[in-house]
Amino acid sequence: MPARTIRDRQHLFLGSRLKRLAERMQTDVVLVAHRAGIPIQPGQYPLLVILEEHGATTIGALARAMQMSQPAITKSAGKLEEAGLVTIGRGDTDRRQSTVALSPAGREALDRSKRDVWPSVEAAVKEVTDDLSGSFLDQIATIEARMEARSLNARAQAHAIPTLQVAADTDVPAIVALMNRAYRGSGTETGWNSEADYIAGDRTSEALLREELETKPDAALLVWRTPEDVQGCVWLQPLSEDAWHIGSLTVDPRMQNAGLGRQLLGASEQWVRERGGRAIRMTVVNVRDSLIAWYARRGYQPNGETEPFPYDDARFGVPKRDDLCFIVLEKQL
Structure with missing residues (x-):
């Protein structure tokens, strides 16, 4: 059976399993955020949180903090700017010196995320990761089984506090x-x-x-x-x-x-x-x-x-x- 093919090669296909697990979690977090009316993708939160904690930051500094390439950060910041969540002050001669800052809409969306998304997602992730035992591969298998039995989205929904x-x-x-x-x-x-x-x-x-x-x-x-x-x-x-x-x-x-x-x-x-x-x-x-x-x-x-x-x-x-x-x-x- 196809499932056995993966199980018999757990070490060989570990990267694919982790990628699939991360994608599934992020898809569920998108559903939680959508239900709350918040236009932020899971992968955008780290950049927004850095801006909230440190204020306006250059593209280069963001790339170093997030261990990503400057072109990738420039692309992410551009999407956030299109969504109205950040503002970008362009450098005159060096684009790497462009400065990214939270917009009022971005700050409001981040505040709402902390109130309406993060607590329920954190509680849901805690449910699927608590009391793990065995080897790392055994723990991954347990997390997969728990999410198969009940999605992260469903677990988060059960923990959500209505506004x-x-x-x-x-x-x-x-x-x-x-x-x-x-x-x-x-x-x-x-x-x-x-x-x-x-x-x-x-x-x-x-x-x-x-x-x-x-x-x-x-x-x-x-x-x-x-x-x-x-x-x-x-x-x-x-x-x-x-x-x-x-x-x-x-x-x-x-x-x-x-x-x-x-x-x-x-x-x-x-x-x-x-x-x-x-x-x-x-x-x-x-x-x-x-x-x-x-x-x-x-x-x-x-x-x-x-x-x-x-x-x-x-x-x-x-x-x-x-x-x-x-x-x-x-x-x-």
């Missing part, structure tokens, strides 16, 4: 569609926390959501977006000086098994902490045992209170049973 933004009015249609898919969808559109078995109809509508936003100006509807679409949303509203209500925590059903709901909840809690909140309160339909257990594993416990289900308001859906109510869960931050 929440206040929703714009133009986001409302996408948010409504997302919530209805997650909570009332059917077939492949059904999320594991769907209410469709006991509540029919849509979870919300554009008119209802806009009404909520208009009548509750102190609340925040936050979205977690990628360059392609809104992937998650959450409603946060202050109840008192240090207590907040959380509701409508929603993740695209197609991505629920990647741990994104846990990440979105964590980001929501951090958002509340940053605004002085010390407790979060939510209401959950009483028959949603799996969802209640999911929140319990994350520190949310019933406080003994219940609230009636709005049977007389079909805007929230049509109940299929007559024993529904809300239980109140709380967590101290």
Whole structure:
């Protein structure tokens, strides 16, 4: 078999294996950066970091620091300049003396990378490289097997911390569609926390959501977006000086098994902490045992209170049973 051909010549083909492994890792990092909307290739980070730490630097100095040829550095710097991430001050007579510096856009992209890309990639790489044993070739084989079982991109996605933004009015249609898919969808559109078995109809509508936003100006509807679409949303509203209500925590059903709901909840809690909140309160339909257990594993416990289900308001859906109510869960931050 072809795979055995490689295994039987591990020393001979080591360079090819390492190159393939590096290319696979870099491809996955590109996917992580793309998901965060950051236009930086993995191989461009070393040059940008040198510029951040040392300021404007000549092509020659960059070549020595990165142990690359000056033509290669000139080419890399030129691509970064085209992307608006660096500026290049041209030498009058000697191109080797051209000076490269971070642009404001490059500094902002690098800051976002440190926040939105590097921590999750570092955690993902740590997963595939921790607890290695045996010879160097054995360790390479283990890393290959781990990445085959679960890609670096998938591992990084599980560790990512969502960046929440206040929703714009133009986001409302996408948010409504997302919530209805997650909570009332059917077939492949059904999320594991769907209410469709006991509540029919849509979870919300554009008119209802806009009404909520208009009548509750102190609340925040936050979205977690990628360059392609809104992937998650959450409603946060202050109840008192240090207590907040959380509701409508929603993740695209197609991505629920990647741990994104846990990440979105964590980001929501951090958002509340940053605004002085010390407790979060939510209401959950009483028959949603799996969802209640999911929140319990994350520190949310019933406080003994219940609230009636709005049977007389079909805007929230049509109940299929007559024993529904809300239980109140709380967590101290």
